[in-house]
Amino acid sequence: MTKLKAxxxxxxxxxxxxxxxxxxxxxxxxxxxxxxxxxVGSKMVxxxxxxxxxxxxxxxxxxxxxxxxxxxxxxxxxxxxxxAASINGVLCxxxxxxxxxxGTSWDMTEPKDVFVDPHAPDHIYLAxxxxxxxxxxxxxxxxxxxKGLPERGRYTQTIKVxxxxxxxxxxxxxxxxxxxxxxxxxxxxxxxxKTTVTDVRQSPHDAQLWLATTQNNGALVSRDGGLTxxxxxxxPSAEALYNVAFDTTNALRYAIGSWTYGVLTTxxxxxxxxxxxxxxxxxxxxxxxxxxxxxxxxxxxxxxxAVFTSDDFGRTWRKAGLEGSxxxxxxxxxxxxx
Numbered sequence: 001m002t003k004l005k006a007x008x009x010x011x012x013x014x015x016x017x018x019x020x021x022x023x024x025x026x027x028x029x030x031x032x033x034x035x036x037x038x039x040v041g042s043k044m045v046x047x048x049x050x051x052x053x054x055x056x057x058x059x060x061x062x063x064x065x066x067x068x069x070x071x072x073x074x075x076x077x078x079x080x081x082x083x084a085a086s087i088n089g090v091l092c093x094x095x096x097x098x099x100x101x102x103g104t105s106w107d108m109t110e111p112k113d114v115f116v117d118p119h120a121p122d123h124i125y126l127a128x129x130x131x132x133x134x135x136x137x138x139x140x141x142x143x144x145x146x147k148g149l150p151e152r153g154r155y156t157q158t159i160k161v162x163x164x165x166x167x168x169x170x171x172x173x174x175x176x177x178x179x180x181x182x183x184x185x186x187x188x189x190x191x192x193x194k195t196t197v198t199d200v201r202q203s204p205h206d207a208q209l210w211l212a213t214t215q216n217n218g219a220l221v222s223r224d225g226g227l228t229x230x231x232x233x234x235x236p237s238a239e240a241l242y243n244v245a246f247d248t249t250n251a252l253r254y255a256i257g258s259w260t261y262g263v264l265t266t267x268x269x270x271x272x273x274x275x276x277x278x279x280x281x282x283x284x285x286x287x288x289x290x291x292x293x294x295x296x297x298x299x300x301x302x303x304x305x306a307v308f309t310s311d312d313f314g315r316t317w318r319k320a321g322l323e324g325s326x327x328x329x330x331x332x333x334x335x336x337x338x
Contacts, residue, residue: 028053057321063097085111127156148187172197191229199243205251213241248293257289276314290330301327
């Protein structure tokens, strides 16, 4: 009888290990402002800036309590080195956010995006309201690199580095998508638009595949590394699309976030698109979407409401923390970099 009990105990232990969820391979950082719709001058104290996902639906604040940080980049060699795009300029930290310094000068403020070249991590690219700057010394200096950008129309909302080639970068500006292949020494326009390009992203599956969203030019796709672009059929274009995300667990799945249209998804590589808003608040004003590279879970930030998550690619949703928030970015960082 004792041996039988021992056998049952062993089987239960093995079953528990088999059912245990695998440890995540990525940390999720969220860039958000949380004010619960309090008016300016309110005595209520809230936390804003940078958050890291904890167990369940919890998020721990770290770094500055600052109401306008919009993007975060992490050095792939050393996760304690951070670059945050804020209203005051680029904030730099070398100790995981305990202390910060402003890296940019007084005439380089309100950056919209910041991105580290994964193959040359001392090089950081910065999207600005009036152009582009590049640091090649880990954020110590930020000279402008704008040759080839137009005199008018150089407002830059987003900037991303090609993960396969050092110095190959795509930028989304108010006048189109621009490409550099020499580390921003020169730029050329590869797709013209009349309104701002809001996001550009490279597929984690196919380095030649890039997606972009725009204010009213719809969603765009490039299958040749960003050299040529065309619109996705089936994606509405009358109103703004804010960002696009790839599902690392499934090469055919993408998601788009929009204030007007909510969450749009495709599960066939962009041939067909479906709005997945059932279960979201009635006024589903989505400011940002993200997809967990470990699980395929969609994160949708509903403006001034909360973060919602879906484990069935938008068919059902649940509220999952950060109530009263305005989320600017979901950033997934590999654990290997930690």
